[in-house]
Amino acid sequence: MKSLIPIDKFQIKNPIKLDSGEYVDSCEVAFKTYGTLNKKKTNAILVCHALSGDQFCSDINPLTKKQGWWNILIGPGKVIDTNIFFVICSNVLGGCMGSTGPSSVNPQTKTNYGLKFPVITISDMVKVQEKLVSALGIKKLFAVIGGSMGGMQTLEWATKFSNKVNVAIPIATSYRHSAQNIAFHEIGRQAIMADPVWNKGNYYKTRKGPKGGLSVARMIAHITYLSERALQRKFGRNLQNSDFFSFNFDTDFQIESYLKHQGSSFVERFDANSYLYITKAMDYFDLSVKKGGLSNVFKNSNVNFCFFSFTSDWLFPTSETKTIIKSLNSSNAMVSFVEIKTDKGHDAFLLDEPEFHATLKGFIQGQIGKHEI
Amino acid sequence: MRKNLRKDLFVISKLINDKETILDVGCGSGNLLDFLLKTKKAFCRGIEISQTGVNDCVKKGLSVIQGDANYDLDDYPNNAFSTVILSQTIQAMIFPDTVIKNLIRIGRRAIISFPNFGYWKVRKDLLFKGKMPKNDILPYEWFDTPNIHLCSCKDFKLFCKNNNIIIEKFMCLSEKGIEMKTNYFSNLLAYQVIFCVSKKKKN
Numbered sequence: 001m002k003s004l005i006p007i008d009k010f011q012i013k014n015p016i017k018l019d020s021g022e023y024v025d026s027c028e029v030a031f032k033t034y035g036t037l038n039k040k041k042t043n044a045i046l047v048c049h050a051l052s053g054d055q056f057c058s059d060i061n062p063l064t065k066k067q068g069w070w071n072i073l074i075g076p077g078k079v080i081d082t083n084i085f086f087v088i089c090s091n092v093l094g095g096c097m098g099s100t101g102p103s104s105v106n107p108q109t110k111t112n113y114g115l116k117f118p119v120i121t122i123s124d125m126v127k128v129q130e131k132l133v134s135a136l137g138i139k140k141l142f143a144v145i146g147g148s149m150g151g152m153q154t155l156e157w158a159t160k161f162s163n164k165v166n167v168a169i170p171i172a173t174s175y176r177h178s179a180q181n182i183a184f185h186e187i188g189r190q191a192i193m194a195d196p197v198w199n200k201g202n203y204y205k206t207r208k209g210p211k212g213g214l215s216v217a218r219m220i221a222h223i224t225y226l227s228e229r230a231l232q233r234k235f236g237r238n239l240q241n242s243d244f245f246s247f248n249f250d251t252d253f254q255i256e257s258y259l260k261h262q263g264s265s266f267v268e269r270f271d272a273n274s275y276l277y278i279t280k281a282m283d284y285f286d287l288s289v290k291k292g293g294l295s296n297v298f299k300n301s302n303v304n305f306c307f308f309s310f311t312s313d314w315l316f317p318t319s320e321t322k323t324i325i326k327s328l329n330s331s332n333a334m335v336s337f338v339e340i341k342t343d344k345g346h347d348a349f350l351l352d353e354p355e356f357h358a359t360l361k362g363f364i365q366g367q368i369g370k371h372e373i
Numbered sequence: 374m375r376k377n378l379r380k381d382l383f384v385i386s387k388l389i390n391d392k393e394t395i396l397d398v399g400c401g402s403g404n405l406l407d408f409l410l411k412t413k414k415a416f417c418r419g420i421e422i423s424q425t426g427v428n429d430c431v432k433k434g435l436s437v438i439q440g441d442a443n444y445d446l447d448d449y450p451n452n453a454f455s456t457v458i459l460s461q462t463i464q465a466m467i468f469p470d471t472v473i474k475n476l477i478r479i480g481r482r483a484i485i486s487f488p489n490f491g492y493w494k495v496r497k498d499l500l501f502k503g504k505m506p507k508n509d510i511l512p513y514e515w516f517d518t519p520n521i522h523l524c525s526c527k528d529f530k531l532f533c534k535n536n537n538i539i540i541e542k543f544m545c546l547s548e549k550g551i552e553m554k555t556n557y558f559s560n561l562l563a564y565q566v567i568f569c570v571s572k573k574k575k576n
Contacts (some may be wrong), residue, residue, distance in 0.1 A: 044553035162380055174443050255437075304436070305436075306431060322445075322448070325438060325448070329438075329448060329450070330415075330449075330450045330453070330454070331448055332394075332453065334436040335436055335438065336430070336431050336435075336436050336437050336438060337428070337438040337439055337440070338424065338428075338431075338439045339439055340424075355424055359424070359427065359428045359431060362428050362429075362431045362432035362443040363431040363432070365432055366431050366432050366433055366435070367434060369434050370434045
């Protein structure tokens with residue numbers, strides 16, 4: 001199925017050294033671009049996707065035939081206007097949409113990596129993205145933007161490659177994964193690993209992955225992306241099929257049906273091992289342990305930051321963003337921050353939030369004035 | 374550009390030197406910061422509580438944080454700015470005393486402007502009409518006003534004295550926003566007042 005769709009890929013010839021000390025040989029980066037790179041190559045925006053995302057951020061996703069995950073925000077005439085900007089989005093290292101990950105074939109053994117794939121970090125993902133950006137001839141990105149794990153990558157870009165970024169827009173994210181977030185991820189991983197089909201990550205020959213485990217992982221995670229209020233508003237205690245309880249363990253409530261659908265549709269497009277690797281990368285993320293604390297990380301930064309958080313996001317609450325703001329303030333960085341009022345929880349960054357879009361649009365306009373594009 | 378600027382803000386802008394580092398607390402739509410950025414090449418930052426205010430600011434390319442001066446000033450380090458500005462906002466603060474102390478901690482000086490509650494017309498409203506005073510800068514009814522900590526020019530001076538705060542400069546504005554000479558009767562005659570204050574240096 002996947003092989004029938006042409007996917008743009010960039011191959012890194014030299015082995016990539018990872019944070020773990022291990023190497024990935026002939027690493028491939030699947031990516032998609034929208035808009036046109038200008039002559040001076042100053043109008044590029046790198047979009048970083050979240051845990052379950054992919055490179056198809058705008059337009060129609062050729063694999064699912066559905067709208068790209070940020071199509072609401074990116075496209076001609078939209079907030080991130082592809083008539084003005086050249087948008088790059090790449091599938092993360094460890095992913096399963098064409099970039100090298102656990103489901104890829106190891107060129108040395110000619111078999112799928114499975115758990116032989118080295119454990120990766122957010123920083124490793126960014127290292128690989130930087131190679132792609134350089135290969136496109138871009139010396140400095142106009143902006144890096146992303147929500148959730150995409151926000152972590154944005155922060156990593158702004159610290160690791162601060163001289164290659166004019167503007168950083170981290171959304172609904174944090175400088176580190178909290179204990180609660182790690183806990184939820186661990187439950188998801190345990191669900192996958194408890195599925196007998198998983199077989200210690202060695203399931204690629206069977207063509208049937210640990211769908212039960214992965215779908216439970218997705219169901220748990222999905223609850224954390226919403227809010228109690230939004231769940232109550234959308235589903236309440238509404239029953240799915242009748243006015244009466246079934247008095248068995250079939251689906252009674254609409255919320256059950258909704259979660260099952262989220263789980264079963266996810267397993268069709270996502271690799272269980274990728275889920276293990278990417279969640280681990282998020283758990284490892286912590287900017288505050290680098291170079292003597294968080295405030296030091298941003299010292300002398302010339303990056304223009306604009307942070308967004310959402311009031312009902314309990315996965316990456318506003319307090320996390322405020323901690324980063326505090327550090328940025330103490331290093332006199334150029335930082336803006338807006339907390340958007342919404343009951344839609346963490347997922348709000350992907351949804352139609354007019355206030356969020358208006359502020360983001362304004363910020364980008366303001367930055368166009370400051371940086372030549 | 375000056376046209377967009379409130380008269381009291383223009384007076385404040387004249388107090389700012391070139392290339393100062395400025396924090397405008399309650400910066401609204403960012404008109405003062407934008408003016409200081411363009412005319413004084415100042416290094417500008419802002420805090421604003423309203424979403425629309427922040428939107429307007431970021432549109433101008435300004436770096437502004439959505440936040441509440443009552444709580445969020447604690448996050449700023451000591452002496453991070455040369456001047457911190459609080460214009461027409463102190464009277465709406467929940468903790469004006471803490472806010473003022475924070476302003477002079479964060480900035481080497483603070484410029485604070487507010488409507489003078491000692492102004493003779495304000496007194497007249499209460500004395501002859503027996504009603505809560507209302508005017509252009511105090512336009513609200515008693516029940517919907519955000520102004521919960523109004524003070525007179527004299528109150529503010531006393532506050533500074535009791536808290537070891539140095540008044541570096543004191544300016545008065547008329548109802549038309551014109552600068553007036555300060556004298557013994559300023560508390561009666563000034564419609565708006567502007568104070569430049571700083572912390573007492575430890576010997």
